[in-house]
Amino acid sequence: MNRVKKLVGGILAITLCVSVSAQTKLPPGWQSSYVKITPKGELAYYPDKQGNTIPDFSRVGYHHGDKSIPEYPVTKTVYPVEKGDSRQRIQDAIDEVSRMQPDKDGHRGTVLLKRGVYHVHGTIHINASGVILTGEGDNVNETRLLAIGKQRFSLIEVSGNGRMEEVSGTRVKITDAFVPVGTHTFQVSSAANFKVGDRIIVYRPGTENWIHDIKMDQIVERQGTRQWTAREYNLSFEREIVKVEGNRIYIDNPVVMQMEEKYGGGEVFKYTFDGRISEVGVTNMCLESEFEHYEDNEHGWIGVQFDKVENCWARNLTCRYFGYSAVSCERNAKNVTVTDCRCLETKSLITGGLRYSFNNWGQQNLFMNCQSTEGRHDYVTGARVCGPNVFYNCTASQTYADIGPHHRWAVGTLYDNVITDGEINVQDRGKMGSGHGWAGVTQVLWNCRVKRAAVQSPWTSGYNYNFGMKGEKYPGVFIDRPDGVWEGQNEKNVFPRSLYIAQLMARHKNMDLRILTK
Known part of the structure; x- marks a missing residue:
């Protein structure tokens, strides 16, 4: 319970600071007709004629957002190899900790990579629950892992085994x-x-x-x-x-x-899902890839890749020069929190299938406070993605394509306070790619800022929504598709500021949501 109070208290403090500073000269707040904060300080949902309501997206990320990411003392300390490849030294330390018995919280041990440059040829694997890999900071002069070699690989792979x-x-x-x-x-x-x-x-x-x-x-x-x-x-x-x-x-x-x-x-x-692992974290490091030129397609591909995991996290990572993504959550990654991470200066061809800065195929995952530059699909989901999933308080600049569900029916994603100098699109992509078709349903944009956006709803089986977006509306690639639900376009004072934060607060006792509208 103390961890829950700490988490919500921290969110509330941040929200109050933002609200007080932002509301000094603003007009009365605008609220959606679908979800709003009542005079009693409660979050109320209003169904459409079929009975659909905006879903509660708050049960995503590490332990559904009910626990803060833990801190543990160091178990094993690693220093970089003076000359040559450090991969085996790091792997040996991880393997040693992986053989330890977990404590009551599932933690086996924490491997600390001391400040320095670690040349890494190949993938570092974490295949056991309760292992944390951490560094002494994410600046280039702190703990820096450099992917070397002329092939595509994930620098760090966190993965269990088996299947559902x-x-x-x-x-x-x-x-x-x-x-x-x-x-x-x-x-x-x-x-x-x-x-x-x-x-x-x-x-x-x-x-x-x-x-x-x-x-x-x-x-x-x-x-x-x-x-x-x-x-x-x-x-x-x-x-x-x-x-x-x-x-x-x-x-x-x-x-x-x-x-x-x-x-x-x-x-x-x-x-x-017996082989799935949990309680693994990768934190406080700078991850980079060697490359030969701006459109080099054969070098370090993904910074951190999660699959066959639950209740894991990536935090405070600066990822530079990778070809595909900083963090990628694959199909069987569940309840992963990716927070305070950066994907900068991607190096690969600017074409289909490349530069997916923060990529999600899993479910109940949270990407929060992330930053991307020079990506294509900066915050993106793949095909048949089963939500809920959330991208909250993320930014993208110098983007070459759009943010949003990419293809073939992603279900239940919230894009909350996402800011981009490009587009966020939810649409029928039709013949694009190999027949991408309807990108998704129950896709909710909340208080986002864009150059322009297209939000369409499929012919049947639900709707897509855009609330309080600042930016231009355009009809999409195929203009004869049904329009999505649009409310509050270019409103200056959207309440609540964040749907995700309001929903998270509403799940905890003694939280009066009227504080978000004052």
């Missing part, structure tokens, strides 16, 4: 004819075998009639175009049961995509 497994005999049908976005509850055919604390998959099947109704079997053909097929769009949302009442199940994180009987409804089943 369905628990046999646990699958049941969701019996509600329609489950709206934003809800935390639904009826199932039988909840007899479920209990509080069970980890479940909320499964939304892909069906041929759904693909047809969103017109993704009708993408205009060009060389390499692939029409969407139903079997590729079975979506698995990881959740935990918080209450069971009869055959009604309550889940920790909200539904972020409509489930409708006419499109196959939904199902629930228990799962295991």
Whole structure:
């Protein structure tokens, strides 16, 4: 509880400072018709005619935002090799700590890389829970890891093993004819075998009639175009049961995509993921890559890569000259916090598939207080990404493309106070790429600042939203698609300033949200 109070108290202090300084000469605040702070200081949600509400995005990142990232004493200290490759020395220290027994919090040990330059040829692997790799600072004259060699590789890879497994005999049908976005509850055919604390998959099947109704079997053909097929769009949302009442199940994180009987409804089943690791952090370092020229495609590719993990973090990293991204969360990365990280001066071709500065394929991940320069898709999600996920208080400059869901139906992302000198787009990308099609649904932009933005909603199965954006609205690449929900464009005084912060505060007791509107 003390960690929770510390986390929320720190957020509140920051919010108060921003609010007081920013509101001295501003007009009365503007609030959305979908979510607002009431006179009683409560965060209220207002459903549309189908019952959909804006989801609660606050249960993302390390331990769903209910614990602060921990600090532990140093277990093992490493110094750079005077001449040659330091990779094996670092790997040996990590492997030694990985063999230690974890404490009650799951921590095995902390490896400290002392100040200096570490030449690293190949990937440093962290494959055990409870290992922290930290340096003495992220400036070039502090702890600096330099990726060397003429091939693409991740400098640091944090990854467990195995895969998600369905628990046999646990699958049941969701019996509600329609489950709206934003809800935390639904009826199932039988909840007899479920209990509080069970980890479940909320499964939304892909069906041929759904693909047809969103017109993704009708993408205009060009060389390499692939029409969407139903079997590729079975979506698995990881959740935990918080209450069971009869055959009604309550889940920790909200539904972020409509489930409708006419499109196959939904199902629930228990799962295991025994090889997934947790409580791993990478912090306080400068990560760089050698390169030969501005468009060099054969050198260090990713600063830190997470996969098959949960409750992990990357913090206070300066990443320079990589070809693809500073931090990339892959498909099985869950509840990762990436905070106070920078992706600077990317070096690779300026073309498709490259320069994804902060990249997310996982779910319930938080990217916060990050900075990017010279990227293409600076804050981006991939295909069939199952939210919620959040990009909060991030900036991008000298950008070569757009921010947002990139292709093939990402679900449930909040872009909150994202500032760019380029674009944020949520749209049908149609024949672009190899048939990118609808980039996503339940994509929410909140109080962002852009050069321009296109926000469209798909033909069916939900909406995309843009609240309080400062910048130009444009219709998108294909102008005959349905418009998204737009409110408060170019309003000067959007309340709450941050939807994510307001939602996080609302989950904790004795937090009067009226403080955000004063």
